[in-house]
Amino acid sequence: MIEETLAPVIYLDHNATTPIAPEVADAMEPYMRTEYGNPSSDHVLGRRARLAVEEAREQVATLIGADPEEIVFTSGGTESNNMAIRGVAAMAPESRRRIVISAVEHPATTAPSALLEASGFLVTRLPIGRSGSLDLATAAAAIGDNVSLLSVMLAQNETGALMPVAELAAAARDRGAITHTDAAQAIGKIPVSIAELKVDLLSIAGHKFYGPKGVGALYIRRGTPLSPLVVGASQERGMRPGTENVAGIVGLGTAARLAVSRLMDDHLRIAKLRDDLWKALSTKISGVIRHTPKEACLPNTLLVSFPGVLGADVLARIPQLAASTGSACHAGEYAPNATLIALGAPLDVALGAVRLSLGRATTAGEMAKAAELLADAYQTTISTNSPGPNARKGNVSK
């Protein structure tokens, strides 16, 4: 059925998803073949599966400095965010029917928030400046005593900007609110510690840090009032019923273990490659704009805008380079980069966006090649297309 061949690709779309680490796939393999027990079964196969799940729980807990009992496995980041946001709201007293999020959250946060809004909650969206950062004083002022939940992502998926979650959480905690952070883009790229962030809830997505798709976790601080999203039997202490995705959970645990051991090396090496890529791009392409902040950002992310073209037109010319123009989780439609629009960027800048996100296997050679390919594709695009503002708008609507 698959007709397109898989030629070597320079993969710069790690914020969309990462390859599964070979160690992760290897760790999962037995649970795909011989270790097929149901962790709820009271026989040798069941017990072995249960042990594997509990070992993974310890590995995920270690990654963020939590207790294993505070980790609940889910089907991924979207479910974790739904569970956190709607689970807190379901338990919120009448006097706290308000939640605070940032203006640049992922749809996995904005959609549950909109659902609450439709049911009568107030939703405050903290504005983010063009730099990608958030004014703490304004934010703190917005968090009143009527807020049940603050939910702000730890790292922005498009720009890579880090949010001041620890400071916001402290302000929210002072007002008696529960605090949640979507750490999907941060885990595995920067150190993430519950002791530092002091949030009550934290979402993890396996496939963003070399683990499998379809598995994630929610950190739930002991004592946090939270209603489960899915109900059924007693798995995950009733917080997330359904037969456990044993192989996926083992994969998530192994990815967590690798993230701990590799974090520092990956961070330094990848940040340098990203900086090299920016240097090459800014030299070759006059007028290219960098949206990723110079400080307080993920090491692997470089969101740029090419002047006077559609980012998608540039990428379409280089099939051997895999990158993104919008948020990977809801692409397929031709639209400007929604995060840039939320940050107040002009439409043409948001349409010219290309997100280059590096990973563990990215090499210096790939960076040089990527810069060359992008610069060439840009030159061809700008010289063949000369779309006026109307032509571009026409493209937007399709």
Add this chain to the structure above:
Amino acid sequence: MIEETLAPVIYLDHNATTPIAPEVADAMEPYMRTEYGNPSSDHVLGRRARLAVEEAREQVATLIGADPEEIVFTSGGTESNNMAIRGVAAMAPESRRRIVISAVEHPATTAPSALLEASGFLVTRLPIGRSGSLDLATAAAAIGDNVSLLSVMLAQNETGALMPVAELAAAARDRGAITHTDAAQAIGKIPVSIAELKVDLLSIAGHKFYGPKGVGALYIRRGTPLSPLVVGASQERGMRPGTENVAGIVGLGTAARLAVSRLMDDHLRIAKLRDDLWKALSTKISGVIRHTPKEACLPNTLLVSFPGVLGADVLARIPQLAASTGSACHAGEYAPNATLIALGAPLDVALGAVRLSLGRATTAGEMAKAAELLADAYQTTISTNSPGPNARKGNVSK
């Protein structure tokens, strides 16, 4: 970390979970290694992942005779049931705040129903006779014009009894209700056809028919008013957002394809083995009770009760035989078989229950051996234990 060795086991716990078919694991392998694209990504890796997901959707649709657009992938049977039951209830008009289920549904159905009950819905639980079947006239009479949803499982997980879902669905449809069936235990064991059942919603769990854990599907008849359980980006047409579990979905599709091609052979062969096992057990053990109906039942399931002992005590003596005493999805606690209690069985009969569920790899030799092991273990248990009713009650509460 895993200390217990894996000696050869006679696996008779296929209703709890099945081994992943080698063909399924093989089909998943590329998506665990090289094909790591995010189906939402607009580059070669993304497109290939998207094609794989759509091929799997066709395979699952073919299994039940549905259109691919009517299949939504989920994280498993529990999520599918939650989505169906709560999704219909969320859209139900004020005049239809009542749902009808059977008295022997899985917790993945009873728990969402109880949640609705707590929010003001009426829940009617259709009684089931000792034979495991359901009186159609009584059931039809219970389905009034105020019912928004009928949800009855296709095959009972403990007894293996088949429920008259097509007839019930017809009665419910006549009253304007939406109809759902939890087909988790039926798929892969008996033919399951939307054209025959004519239900609006049908739940599928991958790991019950040689697919992976952590993936399932919900059939949603075109036009059925249903609110999504999880909200976020636009995956699965917005009905089930979150980055797709590509490897798991490919595994589910392959399991569906195998189920289609193997169904008849598996059915006949396994039913004969099950009947042989019953013959041997009933010859060797005087007073053993069979709960699985002789007709209208799954081919692979044999629920029996050993007289005067705890089923768990019998199984504890034969670690080389993997079977279950209760519903596998919520075991770990010592309690009587809940389905048998719901069917009106006496406590001692429900405590003596052992469920033997056969599968694709089960052999005639294993059946002979299992009967021998069970009979020996039973004799040892009955001769060493002589627990009075109080001693047994003591065991129940731990």
